[in-house]
Amino acid sequence: MTVPSQARAEGPARGFTNACACAYDRGLRVIGLGCALNSRSLLADVELEVDAPLALLGPSGAGKSLVLRCLLGLAPPRSSVRGELILNDGRRVQLADLRAVARLRGRGLCLLPQEAAASLDPVRRIEAQLRELLRLHANDVDSPASLIAAVGLAGELLRRYPHELSGGQAQRVALALALACGPAVLLADEPSSALDNVAQAQLLATLRSTCAARGARLVLVTHDLALAACVCERAVVLDSGRVVEAGPLAQLIAGPMHPVTQALVAAARRADAVFVAGPGATGPVLEAMS
Amino acid sequence: MKDRSILSARGLEVALAGRPVIRDLDLELGPGDAVAVVGPSGAGKSALLRALVGLEPGLAGSLRFGGLELVGASTEAWRPLRRAVQLCWQDPLSALNPYLSVAELIDEPRVIHGLPRWRVGSPELRASLARVALEPSIERRRPGSLSGGQRQRVALARALAAEPALLLADEITSALDRPVAWGLIDLLRELRADGLGLLLVTHDLSLLPGTIDQVVVLGGGEVVERGPVRELLAAPQHPVSRALRAAVPRLPYS
Numbered sequence: 001m002t003v004p005s006q007a008r009a010e011g012p013a014r015g016f017t018n019a020c021a022c023a024y025d026r027g028l029r030v031i032g033l034g035c036a037l038n039s040r041s042l043l044a045d046v047e048l049e050v051d052a053p054l055a056l057l058g059p060s061g062a063g064k065s066l067v068l069r070c071l072l073g074l075a076p077p078r079s080s081v082r083g084e085l086i087l088n089d090g091r092r093v094q095l096a097d098l099r100a101v102a103r104l105r106g107r108g109l110c111l112l113p114q115e116a117a118a119s120l121d122p123v124r125r126i127e128a129q130l131r132e133l134l135r136l137h138a139n140d141v142d143s144p145a146s147l148i149a150a151v152g153l154a155g156e157l158l159r160r161y162p163h164e165l166s167g168g169q170a171q172r173v174a175l176a177l178a179l180a181c182g183p184a185v186l187l188a189d190e191p192s193s194a195l196d197n198v199a200q201a202q203l204l205a206t207l208r209s210t211c212a213a214r215g216a217r218l219v220l221v222t223h224d225l226a227l228a229a230c231v232c233e234r235a236v237v238l239d240s241g242r243v244v245e246a247g248p249l250a251q252l253i254a255g256p257m258h259p260v261t262q263a264l265v266a267a268a269r270r271a272d273a274v275f276v277a278g279p280g281a282t283g284p285v286l287e288a289m290s
Numbered sequence: 291m292k293d294r295s296i297l298s299a300r301g302l303e304v305a306l307a308g309r310p311v312i313r314d315l316d317l318e319l320g321p322g323d324a325v326a327v328v329g330p331s332g333a334g335k336s337a338l339l340r341a342l343v344g345l346e347p348g349l350a351g352s353l354r355f356g357g358l359e360l361v362g363a364s365t366e367a368w369r370p371l372r373r374a375v376q377l378c379w380q381d382p383l384s385a386l387n388p389y390l391s392v393a394e395l396i397d398e399p400r401v402i403h404g405l406p407r408w409r410v411g412s413p414e415l416r417a418s419l420a421r422v423a424l425e426p427s428i429e430r431r432r433p434g435s436l437s438g439g440q441r442q443r444v445a446l447a448r449a450l451a452a453e454p455a456l457l458l459a460d461e462i463t464s465a466l467d468r469p470v471a472w473g474l475i476d477l478l479r480e481l482r483a484d485g486l487g488l489l490l491v492t493h494d495l496s497l498l499p500g501t502i503d504q505v506v507v508l509g510g511g512e513v514v515e516r517g518p519v520r521e522l523l524a525a526p527q528h529p530v531s532r533a534l535r536a537a538v539p540r541l542p543y544s
Contacts, residue, residue: 060467060470193465197330198533223468253543267469
């Protein structure tokens with residue numbers, strides 16, 4: 001599942017034209033993000049620079065999903081959130097200002113959830129769900145048919161209900177729903193963790209290519225370093241709610257400094273043993289898809 | 291060879307609601323054997339495991355446990371297998387009773403199978419926790435307060451409490467982060483060195499080297515390829531095996 005280097009470097013091929021997205025055209029910064037619940041600190045001093053596709057790495061419970069929730073204004077009730085977003089036009093949005101953060105949701109920042117099946121409306125057809133989001137987010141560039149094609153699904157799936165989809169199809173539909181909002185930044189929370197390896201490789205190839213084609217910045221939450229390295233260029237490693245290491249993935253893999261990063265690299269290297277076994281079929285699925 | 295096998299399937303067919311989901315499967319498992327069944331989602335991996343412990347009624351062909359035929363046999367005939375073959379489920383949170391403490395969860399199979407009980411604070415219970423690398427202090431906690439890795443270890447300790455000869459593991463690492471998953475795989479390898487037979491179901495081929503000897507690749511309910519793990523990883527022949535190997539995320543820059 002290696003990625004050709006020129007694909008890695010390619011920027012947005014076709015800008016998604018809407019006023020709001022332009023504000024983030026060259027990225028977005030998060031500074032001083034903190035979150036506390038009942039005077040217990042859950043996140044502290046998290047800084048992110050969302051320019052190239054960014055991976056948010058760390059063990060379970062490190063606070064990866066919580067970072068996304070804070071950015072979306074969906075932090076747990078009664079928690080206090082600090083920090084601010086700096087948009088590319090210089091505008092600053094306080095993360096504690098939930099109204100301002102809510103205005104960015106959809107066209108600004110959009111979530112691709114871990115469990116697609118749970119995020120789809122079980123009693124409505126896929127087409128109706130896509131149409132609703134297109135209308136709510138005033139997206140007149142796309143149509144349900146164009147979105148379903150963009151995520152690599154057949155048009156006949158539009159007529160189906162969520163329970164008639166496989167796990168991989170449901171996750172692609174969730175991606176189509178996220179794209180319907182025309183997001184400037186797509187926050188993907190372990191989008192492939194419920195899929196088998198083959199479906200995972202295919203989904204991530206689609207995720208990377210659609211984000212690049214639409215100029216959406218990608219933040220990928222994962223605990224799998226090899227996976228992150230196939231999709232992203234930079235990474236931030238979290239542990240116990242703090243950033244312990246950040247930088248280009250090539251650098252983190254070559255010389256991890258913090259024990260958490262070292263454990264992630266060691267775990268990924270061990271999985272690599274599967275390839276050491278011999279030449280055989282190395283035609284990576286991700287390469288074939290992209 | 292035949293004498294030592296614990297569980298042996300010959301031309302096994304499993305049907306769900308009259309539709310066959312596994313066809314013509316041969317599988318032989320003995321003490322200390324380590325076999326992996328791999329395949330993409332929907333290949334029939336979990337249905338196979340459920341069938342092997344008697345949770346699927348629609349069986350045809352032959353399934354022998356300790357030399358006795360189980361296909362078409364009474365529920366009573368399955369009873370020895372129910373203790374000797376233990377299944378560890380993919381999602382430990384839904385497999386563990388949330389109202390029971392860790393000690394009660396591990397003691398329960400002892401009660402069910404009429405084995406001497408392991409009560410809270412007993413050396414046997416502590417030893418069973420130590421065997422899966424859990425602290426003794428965990429025994430009074432409930433599943434909800436444990437991490438994913440701890441829960442899966444409790445599920446493993448519970449399976450081992452029945453003193454099985456075979457352990458069937460259904461994607462037990464898929465909900466865990468990588469370093470934790472490796473800890474669990476290492477544990478399976480130690481258990482196997484102690485003579486436990488192991489059947490690991492997964493879609494992740496990277497887990498197999500060093501732990502598993504034989505691989506059976508399932509595709510659409512049929513065995514599409516089988517062989518020693520080293521050979522199969524070095525030169526997978528069938529498109530399903532090739533796709534599975536190619537889909538392992540590979541670490542670049544190395």
